[in-house]
Amino acid sequence: MQTAIMIAAVILAVLVFWFGLSLVFRTDHPVLAVASGSMEPVLYAGDLIFIEGLPDISDIYAASAGADPPGDIVVYNGARELIVHRVIDTKIVAGRTVFIFHGDANFPGANEDVSEDRIVGRYVGFKIPWLGHIALFFDPPERKIAFVVLWIVILLIVELAPTIRNKLGRKNIDASI
Numbered sequence: 001m002q003t004a005i006m007i008a009a010v011i012l013a014v015l016v017f018w019f020g021l022s023l024v025f026r027t028d029h030p031v032l033a034v035a036s037g038s039m040e041p042v043l044y045a046g047d048l049i050f051i052e053g054l055p056d057i058s059d060i061y062a063a064s065a066g067a068d069p070p071g072d073i074v075v076y077n078g079a080r081e082l083i084v085h086r087v088i089d090t091k092i093v094a095g096r097t098v099f100i101f102h103g104d105a106n107f108p109g110a111n112e113d114v115s116e117d118r119i120v121g122r123y124v125g126f127k128i129p130w131l132g133h134i135a136l137f138f139d140p141p142e143r144k145i146a147f148v149v150l151w152i153v154i155l156l157i158v159e160l161a162p163t164i165r166n167k168l169g170r171k172n173i174d175a176s177i
Contacts, residue, residue, distance in 0.1 A: 003159045026053030027121040032075060033132030034084055035139075038103030039073065043084060043123075048132040051075050051121035057097060060122065062087040065104045073123035076101065076114045084123065085112070 021030035034047045042065075043049060054060065063071035064086075071087045076099075085101040088111065092098070097116045138144045 003155055007155060021050075025051060025121070025124070026055065027051055029075065029082065029120050032082060032084065033135035034127075035081065035136060036103075038105050039084055039086070040105040042073065042104055043127065044129065046130050046133040046136065048128040048135070049084065050124045050126045052124050053121045054119060057116045057119060060087055060090075060099065060119070062090050062099065064088050064102075074099070074101070075120040075123070077118045077120060082120060083112075 018030075022028060024030070029051055032049050032051055034043045034045055034049060037045050060074060061069070061072045063069065065071070065088075073084060073086050075082050075084050077083075083101070085103045087099050088102045089100040090097055091100070091113075093115075099114045099116070099119070101112045101114055102110065138147065
């Protein structure tokens, strides 16, 4: 029973922490693991970065990586995943702001035009190196499910083993009498 309470407490703590970060940073994605080296040397694959929501899209500063100061690093919805790149320019298309993104380590001209509705948030300048590799390891949903199932099985075994051992021990004692 204590194990179940401990598991529930850990799950509750993680949820409170995650939703707390979401409220503080005003985004559904307050923490993100960098998946590629396209932003090196500022961000490396496996860095865990913190993201803030942008209530006013005009707060995004656009400039090249070499500018002083450089443009904002922004997270946006790509075709299949979230992308972390620098905003190097903006333009207005049909009355909407379109941001031009470029990964610092990408070859020149490898830009992507992104409409304002695809913006998720801005990198706040704080990262934890290497920790994102854990999140990247669990990227396919099947791995997450297998990991959770494995831990549930292990916890059940740990929780039930003493009870089973006691019952088996009593049967052996009863049989010898």
